[in-house]
Each structure stands twice: as structure tokens, then as C-alpha cells.
Amino acid sequence: MSLTVVGSIAFDSVRTPFGERDRMLGGSAVHFSLAASFFTEVRIVGIAGDDFGDQQLAVLEGRGVVTDDIERVSGGKTFFWRGRYEYDMNVAHTDDTQLNVFAEFDPKLSENSRSSEMLFLGNIQPELQRRVRAACRHAEFTALDSMNFWLENEREVLKSAIAEVDCLLLNDAEIRELTGESNLARAARAAMEMGPGVIVAKRGEYGAALFSRDEFFAIPGYLLEDVRDPTGAGDSFAGGFLGYLDGRRAAGESVLDHAVLRQAMAHGSVLASFNVEDFGTERVASLTREAIDQRLRDFRRITHFEAEPAPAP
Amino acid sequence: MSLTVVGSIAFDSVRTPFGERDRMLGGSAVHFSLAASFFTEVRIVGIAGDDFGDQQLAVLEGRGVVTDDIERVSGGKTFFWRGRYEYDMNVAHTDDTQLNVFAEFDPKLSENSRSSEMLFLGNIQPELQRRVRAACRHAEFTALDSMNFWLENEREVLKSAIAEVDCLLLNDAEIRELTGESNLARAARAAMEMGPGVIVAKRGEYGAALFSRDEFFAIPGYLLEDVRDPTGAGDSFAGGFLGYLDGRRAAGESVLDHAVLRQAMAHGSVLASFNVEDFGTERVASLTREAIDQRLRDFRRITHFEAEPAPAP
Numbered sequence: 001m002s003l004t005v006v007g008s009i010a011f012d013s014v015r016t017p018f019g020e021r022d023r024m025l026g027g028s029a030v031h032f033s034l035a036a037s038f039f040t041e042v043r044i045v046g047i048a049g050d051d052f053g054d055q056q057l058a059v060l061e062g063r064g065v066v067t068d069d070i071e072r073v074s075g076g077k078t079f080f081w082r083g084r085y086e087y088d089m090n091v092a093h094t095d096d097t098q099l100n101v102f103a104e105f106d107p108k109l110s111e112n113s114r115s116s117e118m119l120f121l122g123n124i125q126p127e128l129q130r131r132v133r134a135a136c137r138h139a140e141f142t143a144l145d146s147m148n149f150w151l152e153n154e155r156e157v158l159k160s161a162i163a164e165v166d167c168l169l170l171n172d173a174e175i176r177e178l179t180g181e182s183n184l185a186r187a188a189r190a191a192m193e194m195g196p197g198v199i200v201a202k203r204g205e206y207g208a209a210l211f212s213r214d215e216f217f218a219i220p221g222y223l224l225e226d227v228r229d230p231t232g233a234g235d236s237f238a239g240g241f242l243g244y245l246d247g248r249r250a251a252g253e254s255v256l257d258h259a260v261l262r263q264a265m266a267h268g269s270v271l272a273s274f275n276v277e278d279f280g281t282e283r284v285a286s287l288t289r290e291a292i293d294q295r296l297r298d299f300r301r302i303t304h305f306e307a308e309p310a311p312a313p
Numbered sequence: 314m315s316l317t318v319v320g321s322i323a324f325d326s327v328r329t330p331f332g333e334r335d336r337m338l339g340g341s342a343v344h345f346s347l348a349a350s351f352f353t354e355v356r357i358v359g360i361a362g363d364d365f366g367d368q369q370l371a372v373l374e375g376r377g378v379v380t381d382d383i384e385r386v387s388g389g390k391t392f393f394w395r396g397r398y399e400y401d402m403n404v405a406h407t408d409d410t411q412l413n414v415f416a417e418f419d420p421k422l423s424e425n426s427r428s429s430e431m432l433f434l435g436n437i438q439p440e441l442q443r444r445v446r447a448a449c450r451h452a453e454f455t456a457l458d459s460m461n462f463w464l465e466n467e468r469e470v471l472k473s474a475i476a477e478v479d480c481l482l483l484n485d486a487e488i489r490e491l492t493g494e495s496n497l498a499r500a501a502r503a504a505m506e507m508g509p510g511v512i513v514a515k516r517g518e519y520g521a522a523l524f525s526r527d528e529f530f531a532i533p534g535y536l537l538e539d540v541r542d543p544t545g546a547g548d549s550f551a552g553g554f555l556g557y558l559d560g561r562r563a564a565g566e567s568v569l570d571h572a573v574l575r576q577a578m579a580h581g582s583v584l585a586s587f588n589v590e591d592f593g594t595e596r597v598a599s600l601t602r603e604a605i606d607q608r609l610r611d612f613r614r615i616t617h618f619e620a621e622p623a624p625a626p
Contacts (some may be wrong), residue, residue: 017495018351018453087495088495089495160406182330182400182401182402183537183538183539184518184536184539185536185537185538188539190537203519205497206516206520206529206533207519207533208518209533209536215615216536216615217531217537217615217616217618218520218534218535218615218616219533219616219618220519220520220522220531220532220533222531223497223498223522223529223531224496224498225496225498225499225502226496227496228355238348259618259619262617262618262619263618263619263620263621265618266618266620293620296620297620299620300618300619300620302528302529302530303530303531303532303616303617304575304616304617305532305572305575305578305579305613306572306575306613307576307609307610307612307613308576308578309580
């Protein structure tokens, strides 16, 4: 079993009401990889500068992530993002973005990365997403994330990229923007018309919703008293979701089975909840499967109810 | 078993992207009563003008609601609200508010209303809430709703009213405003310090969360493709929640039992989901228990997952 992810590798400087950190390891592909690594072999495809060194590689490799397809540009600098969150941690304020080597990213996939059964196209230029999708001919299940920038500037290419994947993961506001439908359930149906059979709407602290051809599923966010840094939560959600799916797929099950999809959504939520408990990758990189399984049981307990009818009045 | 509710009785004129209606029956006590009427005997306490007539009474009495304590002011006019919703139906825009007889509301409770085992203090002036609370000496479980207006203008009286009830139901933004805590879980703990052992945070289309001394519970909103008019959804949630609790209480169970509270949250969500499917009280007033029980089963199906661990990678 294996899962290839393409996306950004970054250094993030983040300030929240609970502290600040300078130049932490980050980026969508990094957060995704760490979260998914608890369930399957992850192969990361990305680009970094020569400020990305052994210390950063060790975080990924310490979780068994295959880093052979991280291109290191000699003399180049890694993508850098500086941002902050006010007390409403649902909204990130960007103070600085330096694309650096990421501006010239042209994903190069080894035979190993091409051969994965699962593929996650993180938020990069949609034409590059299409090229990576085409290269991974054996992928049995492919998913794509994007952002409002591509929706607004490369809408047609993005729609072509969306048409070529099995699963679309976006923030709920982005699904509404993509389709022009204000109602999320209708927006998800409209997105499905574009091609993917599975639509996942990420809703920040409110959780996530999943729509397939004949079913839907909603899950609240895991309620935490301590949220230190929400950066990367959506990518950790995607990593937990797809990593878990690949584990079940490799065990011979269908990733389109509703029960499996629901469990994958729960795993994504659990990984996202760990992500936000500390800055950057600190919490997820040091997690254990035991801690994940324990929180999953807690999560199930605090979301479940029996459909016991009330006595008649 | 019986549940007394005090709150507003209104005529609402509402415009949404899906139509408009003029002078529909509305108000927090009305929406609450109709939703709760499926589970227990409801006694409504409110005030109306002589524009409130047999047609409006018939809607309530058709659902078995006891209307003896609706005071009709001869020559007076009923509370009137005119509002509209844009495509984001989470936000109501008020175009006109005429308090009319509601400005002079001084709740008068018959012995029957005073003797209920459960009490819901809908969103009215907090000093009036305190007076009604004191009058209902036999109430075993009491709950209170409020709004930002009272938070900002009668904060200390409101805090006294909150201290005297068992359950506080507010929008999540209001719980944050009440406590000055941006994190919902911390805000709920802080609200609990004020007195109530149960805090329910209403989160609009995103569902609701419940906090008790030693547990919490989160439920997503029921996802609907057709949302016509969200007016009254929070009151229908409260009615479904407390009505169901009273039914279980009368059957000899503890309303503080976690499993019962969770089922009550699910019933509240189901009633709120019906509320928004049509204008005003149209959908809830014509519901059946069969339709409620069916949606409850659907809701359970689309929110449940098994905590099955993934195979090890």
C-alpha cells in the first residue's frame, strides 16, 4: 500500500494568541504526509531550497515518509509563509508570502511515486495537478485540494483537473464559490457533476461533510479547549482521511464503501484535532497510533446517539 | 408531563431567495411550542394584540398546545418583525421591528402553567425571566435562552437569571460574548461557572454542542438541499430538545443522563431541520411523529461511524 502526495513544502512563521514560532517546517504536502504516515506508506513529491536540510528531512523520515522525490534546489530558498491568527482562529491573516523555488515547481516523480495506488494532489497550480495525475497511471483513487486563488485565476484548468479525480476536498466556502450554489448540499451535487464521485467539504472548527452519489455524511469538529495553531489542519485532515482509506483499500476493502468513508472522515478529524493542539508539525510528528485510536474512541463517544423514539405524549 | 414556555408571540414578514411571506405566525414561544408539542404537553405564556385571532390559536391548539395563558390586549397590536435573508441564510437582516404589546409584557401564569415540571424561559427581558422562574416552584428542570441585546444592555440581571436555571441555550457567538472566551469549550466551562450544569451552544447550520459537568457532545446540522426560511430554527431546536427531555423525564429517566441528553440534542436538530424547510411554522405545524422518527433514523445513519482502527501500515 502506498500513497503519493504532491504539494508545498514550506517554512512557516506563525503568531497566534498562544505564542509564536519562527520558520517551522510546514506546507500542505508535509502536514498531509505526517498525518497519513500512521496508516500507509507515504511518498512525498515537492520542492525545497538548500535551507531545507537534514533536520527537516528527519521529521518526515522519522515517520517513515519516503522523501526521495523532494527536489532540493541548490542556492534556492524554500517557500516561506508568515501569518497570524487573532482570537477567531478560523481566519488566517497573511503578512508575507515568498514563493521562492516553489514558483518554478515542476513535479518530478520517480517510478516509485508513479506506482502508488493512491494519489493526493495538494493545492498547487492546477495544470501541474493534471500532469501528476496523468503520470500516476496506476492510481486507483485520486483526490484533489485547491484554493480560492486558483478558483479565481485558473478556473477552467482547475475544472479540468477536478474532472480527472475521484474525490474533491475543499473548504465549504470554496465549494460554494466553485459552483455558484449557496446551499452546501446543492453545491456538492453540482461539484459532483464535474466528475468526482466523492466531495468532501472541510468546515474548519465545525468539522466536515462528505457527499457521494447516493449518500452523505456529516461530522462535527472535535471540541478542544486548547487550540494553539490551526495552520495545516485541513492538510492533516486530508492526510488522515486518505491515509486511512489507503490502509483499508490495501486490506481488500472498497474505499467507496460508506462505512469505510465515514471512518476515514473520523480519522481525518482526529488528525486535524491533534494538528491544532500545538505549533506546526510538533504534535502530529510525535503522535502514536495508541493516542490516535484513543481519541477516535473518545470522538465516537461524544458524537453518537441512539435513535430511541420518545414516549408518546 | 408538562412544559411551560414563556417568550414572544409575533407576526413575521420574511423574504428569502426562495420567496416571501407576509405576517406569518411566529415568535420564539410559538416555534418552541410547536416543536415541543410532539413530545409533551406544552403550556405557552405570552402576549398578543387583537390582530392575533382564532386562526393563529388554531395552529397552536391543533398541536395540543395549551393557550390559556396567552394574554390578548384589546386594541393592541402583536409584536411584528420584518426581515430578510440573502444567500447566506445564517445571517438575518432586520428591516423593521415593532414591539407593540410585547413592550409591556408582564407574564401572568395560571396555576396550571406554574405547576409544570419543566420550564423554558425564551428570549425576553431577563428580569421577567427571573420572575417566571421564581413563580414555577415545582420546575425540576429549567432552561434559558437570550440574545446579544440583553448581553449588552442588561448583563448583570441576565447573569442573575442564568444563575437560577439548570440549562443555558445560546448561539455559540453569544456564549463567547457572555464569557469573553474565544474558545467554545472554554467559554462553555466559564458559563457553567455561572450556575447552569448544562450548556447548549447553537451553531446554526453547523449543528450544536452540549457541555455538562463531566462530558460534552457535538452534533452536526442535518444537511438539507432546500432551506427556505431559517426563522425560528433555534427555537424549534430548543423545543425539540426540551420537549423530548420532558418526555423521557416523565417516563422516569434522568434528564442529566448523557445518553438521554444526546438523544434530546438529536431531536432538537431534527425539529430545527424541519423548521427551515418551509416558511414560518408551516412545516412543523403539519408534521407527524412518523416523519420525525424517520428523519431521526436518517440523521443517525448519516452521522455515525464505527471506531474501527485501521490496519497497521
